[in-house]
Amino acid sequence: MRGLYLECTAGAAGDMILAALHDCGLEMKEFKKQLQLLPVKGYVFASERTNKKSLSALQIKIHVTEKQPARNLPEITAIIKGAALSTAVKEKSIAVFQTLARAEAKIHGISADKVHFHEVGAVDAIVDIVGSVIALEMLGVEQIFSSPLPLGKGWIKASHGWIPLPAPAAAEIIRERGIPCYGISLEEETVTPTGAALLGTLSSGFIPLPPMIIEKIGYGAGTKDFDRPNVVRAFVGKLTAAGQFPAGENLLPGKLLTEPLEIIEANVDDLNPEIYDYVLKKLLSAGALDVYFTPIQMKKNRPAVKITILASPQKSYQLGRILLQETTTLGFRRHSAEKIMLPREQSVVETPWGPVRVVVAGQPPDYHNIAPEYDDCSQIAGKHNVPLKKVYQHVWKTLKP
Numbered sequence: 001m002r003g004l005y006l007e008c009t010a011g012a013a014g015d016m017i018l019a020a021l022h023d024c025g026l027e028m029k030e031f032k033k034q035l036q037l038l039p040v041k042g043y044v045f046a047s048e049r050t051n052k053k054s055l056s057a058l059q060i061k062i063h064v065t066e067k068q069p070a071r072n073l074p075e076i077t078a079i080i081k082g083a084a085l086s087t088a089v090k091e092k093s094i095a096v097f098q099t100l101a102r103a104e105a106k107i108h109g110i111s112a113d114k115v116h117f118h119e120v121g122a123v124d125a126i127v128d129i130v131g132s133v134i135a136l137e138m139l140g141v142e143q144i145f146s147s148p149l150p151l152g153k154g155w156i157k158a159s160h161g162w163i164p165l166p167a168p169a170a171a172e173i174i175r176e177r178g179i180p181c182y183g184i185s186l187e188e189e190t191v192t193p194t195g196a197a198l199l200g201t202l203s204s205g206f207i208p209l210p211p212m213i214i215e216k217i218g219y220g221a222g223t224k225d226f227d228r229p230n231v232v233r234a235f236v237g238k239l240t241a242a243g244q245f246p247a248g249e250n251l252l253p254g255k256l257l258t259e260p261l262e263i264i265e266a267n268v269d270d271l272n273p274e275i276y277d278y279v280l281k282k283l284l285s286a287g288a289l290d291v292y293f294t295p296i297q298m299k300k301n302r303p304a305v306k307i308t309i310l311a312s313p314q315k316s317y318q319l320g321r322i323l324l325q326e327t328t329t330l331g332f333r334r335h336s337a338e339k340i341m342l343p344r345e346q347s348v349v350e351t352p353w354g355p356v357r358v359v360v361a362g363q364p365p366d367y368h369n370i371a372p373e374y375d376d377c378s379q380i381a382g383k384h385n386v387p388l389k390k391v392y393q394h395v396w397k398t399l400k401p
Contacts, residue, residue, distance in 0.1 A: 003239035004136070005209050006146040006199065010230045011190025014128030015060045016220040017198055020234035021135035022047060023058040023218030034134045035127065037084045042066025043123045045131075050221050052229040057219035062124035071122075073101040073113055080130060089137055092202065093130045099197040103172035125194050132198055139236055143259070145210050146203045148180035149196070154187035169193035173200045176317065178334075180206045186226060204313050205260035205336075213238040261289075261339040262316040266329040267296065269304035276305070279326050286322055287315045310339075342368055349395050353380045356395055370399050 006017065022031070032045060044063040049056060071079075080093050101112035136144070151166045151174075158167070166174070170193045174181050177200035184190070199206075215237040222230040276293060283291045290310040298304045307327070311319050316334055323332050342361035349356050349372070356376040362368030372395040381388040 001142050001239045002140045003210065003212055003237065004139070004141040004144045005212065005235040006144070006203075007209070007233040007235070008147050008149055008191075008195075008199070010222070010226060010228055010232075011150055011152070011192075012146075012195035012199060012232055013192040013222055014125060014132065014194035014198060015062070016222050016230075016232040017195060017234075018128050018132045018135060018220065019047065019058040019060040020218045020220030020232045021132060021139060022060065023220060024139060024216040024234055024236045025218075026135055026138055031131075031134065031138065034085065034138070035131055038126070038130055039079055039082050040123050040126055042068060043127065045127065052221050052225065052231050055219065055229040055231060057221035057229070057231045059221040059223075060128075062127050064123055068122045073097060076126065079126070083130075085130075085134065086137060089130070089133045092133045092136075096129050096133070096197045096201045099173055099177070099201045100169065100193060103169040103176065103193065103197075106172055107168045128194055129198060133202075136202070139216075141236065143239060144203045146199050146206050147208070148182060148206050149174065149191050149199070150184045150186075151181050152184060152186040152188045152190040156189050165189050166191055167193055170196040173197055176200070178313075188224060188226060201314060207260075209235065211240045213240055259339050259341075260313055261337045262311050262313050262334060263337050264309040264311060264316055264320055264323070264332055264334050266307050266323050266327065266332040267298060267304050268307060268327050268329050269298055269302045271305070271328045275326070279307070279322070282326060283309055283319055283322055286318055287311065288319055349398050351380065351391060351394050351398075353384045353386060353391065356380065356391065358395055358399065360399065370396055372396075 004021075006012070006020065022028070028047070035045065042065050044065060046061045046063060048059055048061070050059045051057070069075075076097050077094050080090050080097075083090065098112070105112040151171075154165045155162050156165055156167065157163075165188075167189065170191050173179070173193065173196040174191070177196075179196070179200055181191075212235065214235050216235075218234040218236070220232045220234065222232075224230055280291050280293075288309050288311050292308050294306040294308065296304050296306045307323065307329075309319050309323075313336070320332050320334060323329055344359055344361040346357060346359050349358050354376075357373040359371045359373075360369070361371075372392055377388060377391040377395070380386065381391050
């Protein structure tokens with residue numbers, strides 16, 4: 001799996017993230033061609049090399065040539081949906097702006113659709129966000145990790161007037177998304193709302209550099225000069241297996257794969273049982289990796305159901321909202337975990353009755369798990385009047401050494 005690690009030791013802003021991705025070897029001509037598919041006018045995109053405390057880095061500059069309106073979320077969403085970009089780029093870009101809108105809405109006490117973004121609705125922020133997602137797609141990045149975020153202190157003047165640092169929108173995103181952070185002595189804005197939204201929406205976790213084979217390194221410069229290099233450093237490469245079982249406990253030979261996971265739970269004792277199936281389907285369609293229900297006994301010995309959702313970190317907020325909207329729970333629990341997996345691949349086995357898709361986990365000749373696709377097997381069994389177990393047995397016999 002191709003991964004990205006963003007090292008944000010001096011902070012993070014949208015232009016810094018975009019510049020770091022570009023410095024990993026993006027073809028500028030092709031990137032600009034993609035960016036021009038976005039129906040936004042009145043800017044010039046430029047880049048140049050600069051030095052931050054003697055460290056060479058790329059700096060992105062968006063020169064605004066026409067006055068820009070204070071756009072709201074529906075207007076920005078319409079702009080992005082109207083672009084001839086890939087569906088993935090549009091969905092991720094809109095998700096970042098939704099994160100921003102929720103934060104601004106909470107701060108100002110209004111609905112997300114009524115938020116006028118001012119700075120983040122301007123063309124430079126739109127280019128930073130959509131451009132970063134385009135860059136991720138061009139680099140082939142499948143999973144993103146980031147370092148914890150350093151937060152400066154003091155005050156900054158924005159369109160609303162003087163506001164404390166970290167900026168309220170950035171602080172709200174950090175709180176909402178559960179981003180690890182720490183304070184530093186700099187009286188400067190180190191993490192912008194745009195930077196926090198990009199990382200909070202797209203990152204799978206905020207951890208030290210994960211095991212990976214580094215292929216490219218990029219440096220994205222900020223506009224200010226600090227007492228340290230004001231850069232975001234990007235590592236792009238192949239995420240590797242995290243390790244093996246200790247000696248003597250290696251019951252499953254071969255390297256294991258890991259990925260971050262969030263577990264969301266709620267105990268429900270007063271929901272109409274007919275609704276559980278609807279909740280299950282809605283959670284799965286919204287991106288849950290798995291959902292299951294466990295019978296439990298609650299206080300006063302009341303029978304209840306514990307709803308458990310397994311999800312990638314970037315999906316946990318959305319799935320938690322579904323629990324609050326669709327069930328009678330008053331809240332939910334969320335905690336981080338790690339998913340440990342055998343390496344796997346999908347293949348096709350030819351049987352006398354037709355092809356069957358199979359997931360094989362482990363390394364030959366010692367396959368650990370062989371999982372024929374049930375839908376394929378059941379369709380063959382019904383069509384040819386063959387016992388279903390016979391189809392399974394044929395697949396297993398074909399693949400077993």
